[in-house]
Amino acid sequence: MLIHFGNVPLLVISCPQVTNDIVKTYNPNFANRLKLKPVDIYLNGGRDILFASYGEDWKNLKSLCMVHLLNNKMVRSFEKLREEEIKVLTKKLEEACSSSSPVYLRKLLLTLTSDIICRITLGRKYNSEEGGTIYKNLEMASSEFFGKFFVGDFFPSLAWIDRISGIEDEMKDVNNKLNGFLDSIVQEHVDAADHEEPSDFVDILLSIQKDQTKRFELDRATTVTLLEWTMTELMRHLECMKKLRDEISSVSAHNSYVTEKEVEKMDCLHCVIKEGLRLHPSGPLLSRIFTEDIQLKGYDIAAGTQVIINAWSIQRNPDIWGHDAEEYKPERHFGSNIDFIGSDPKFIPFGGGRRRCPGIGFAMVLSKLTLANLVKQFNWRVMVGPGVDDDKPDLAEAPGIDVCRKFPLIVFPSLVHA
Numbered sequence: 010m011l012i013h014f015g016n017v018p019l020l021v022i023s024c025p026q027v028t029n030d031i032v033k034t035y036n037p038n039f040a041n042r043l044k045l046k047p048v049d050i051y052l053n054g055g056r057d058i059l060f061a062s063y064g065e066d067w068k069n070l071k072s073l074c075m076v077h078l079l080n081n082k083m084v085r086s087f088e089k090l091r092e093e094e095i096k097v098l099t100k101k102l103e104e105a106c107s108s109s110s111p112v113y114l115r116k117l118l119l120t121l122t123s124d125i126i127c128r129i130t131l132g133r134k135y136n137s138e139e140g141g142t143i144y145k146n147l148e149m150a151s152s153e154f155f156g157k158f159f160v161g162d163f164f165p166s167l168a169w170i171d172r173i174s175g176i177e178d179e180m181k182d183v184n185n186k187l188n189g190f191l192d193s194i195v196q197e198h199v200d201a202a203d204h205e206e207p208s209d210f211v212d213i214l215l216s217i218q219k220d221q222t223k224r225f226e227l228d229r230a231t232t233v234t235l236l237e238w239t240m241t242e243l244m245r246h247l248e249c250m251k252k253l254r255d256e257i258s259s260v261s262a263h264n265s266y267v268t269e270k271e272v273e274k275m276d277c278l279h280c281v282i283k284e285g286l287r288l289h290p291s292g293p294l295l296s297r298i299f300t301e302d303i304q305l306k307g308y309d310i311a312a313g314t315q316v317i318i319n320a321w322s323i324q325r326n327p328d329i330w331g332h333d334a335e336e337y338k339p340e341r342h343f344g345s346n347i348d349f350i351g352s353d354p355k356f357i358p359f360g361g362g363r364r365r366c367p368g369i370g371f372a373m374v375l376s377k378l379t380l381a382n383l384v385k386q387f388n389w390r391v392m393v394g395p396g397v398d399d400d401k402p403d404l405a406e407a408p409g410i411d412v413c414r415k416f417p418l419i420v421f422p423s424l425v426h427a
């Protein structure tokens with residue numbers, strides 16, 4: 010479907026056959042993303058890996074990530090660190106159980122993933138006095154900016170509306186604060202000149218490029234969003250929660266902590282997460298921009314046409330997934346060979362082709378481990394309030410680059426073995 014959105018031609022693709030041509034082709038003309046106002050202002054024109062134009066800079070960033078962070082060996086090497094941080098999370102939940110207090114699950118999960126990612130990339134955690142809170146607030150602000158409509162993106166002659174509305178200044182301000190925070194981290198590493206070996210990712214970047222540090226952010230919100238939606242669905246489908254808990258308890262019968270080795274043996278857990286990725290892909294609209302005139306399925310498409318691949322709609326299409334496509338049914342994946350790593354255009358929660366997500370291994374191990382520990386050790390009851398129908402969390406979505414719940418999931422945990 011081609012829409013003229015203001016001055017911008019926008020091609021929306023909702024069928025797997027065409028998606029296949031776009032994401033799997035080796036044509037580099039399909040490997041750029043569209044850059045809207047927040048990328049320009051908030052992400053300095055898109056020099057980060059997600060929005061970098063396809064070319065040398067992007068290739069260098071991607072290879073840095075793969076070599077030093079996201080390959081299987083590196084992901085496995087963070088096992089101890091994940092265990093320590095998940096134990097911090099379950100300790101907080103135990104305290105909430107003993108005081109019967111409600112918890113805002115997304116906030117706890119964001120702290121978990123922030124702390125893990127800060128330890129891996131920056132060498133340590135940042136508490137509220139040191140900038141941890143500012144980092145979290147800025148990250149949240151950034152997902153809000155990405156959900157906003159900027160008039161100038163589609164009607165360039167009306168770009169002044171964005172300027173007088175104050176939103177541009179707000180983004181510049183948040184960007185300055187974030188850069189200040191990241192600069193202080195880099196300075197901290199430069200000052201600690203006694204490191205014999207690079208010990209974290211910032212050290213590695215500094216040792217590779219002493220005077221040209223590049224900004225690098227790891228994606229943590231998407232993993233949290235997957236976990237939050239999966240917990241939402243499990244609390245709506247208590248029979249799935251029970252099945253999952255039975256599997257976890259039979260594979261991990263001894264200690265309260267579920268280990269990574271045990272998690273690898275859990276099929277039901279895998280299907281529960283897979284179904285969460287299908288119904289609630291955290292990046293539901295994949296973006297590309299054609300840099301040259303091309304032919305697609307017999308149509309001539311002009312250079313500059315922006316493309317949105319609607320993964321959300323493909324993953325709910327009844328022709329592909331059956332009449333119950335809208336329902337949360339992890340069992341549909343038992344014995345199924347449809348994978349989600351980008352090779353099958355029917356299921357693309359991590360995108361596909363050259364710009365496919367490089368964090369799949371990282372995200373999967375952390376999501377499975379966290380979910381297994383949350384379900385094994387705690388019962389969950391949702392707090393009645395906005396976003397809750399019939400004692401069950403609803404499925405309303407918020408706008409943003411990462412589509413999370415509209416209303417916070419506030420829950421009361423209680424110990425399974427009290």
Ligand code: HEM
Pocket residue numbers: 032058059060071079227228229231232235290291292295296357358359360361362363364365366367368369371372
């Ligand atoms: C459940 C969790 C996650 C989901 C659903 C997810 C999804 C996605 C999607 C849809 C894209 C765009 C792909 C495309 O356009 O074809 C993407 C890109 C990306 N993701 Fe993820 N992601 C997740 C976790 C992570 C994690 C944990 C990391 C890093 C540790 C990460 C790093 C990246 C990067 C660097 C890109 C940009 C790749 C490029 O443009 O070359 N992601 N992700």
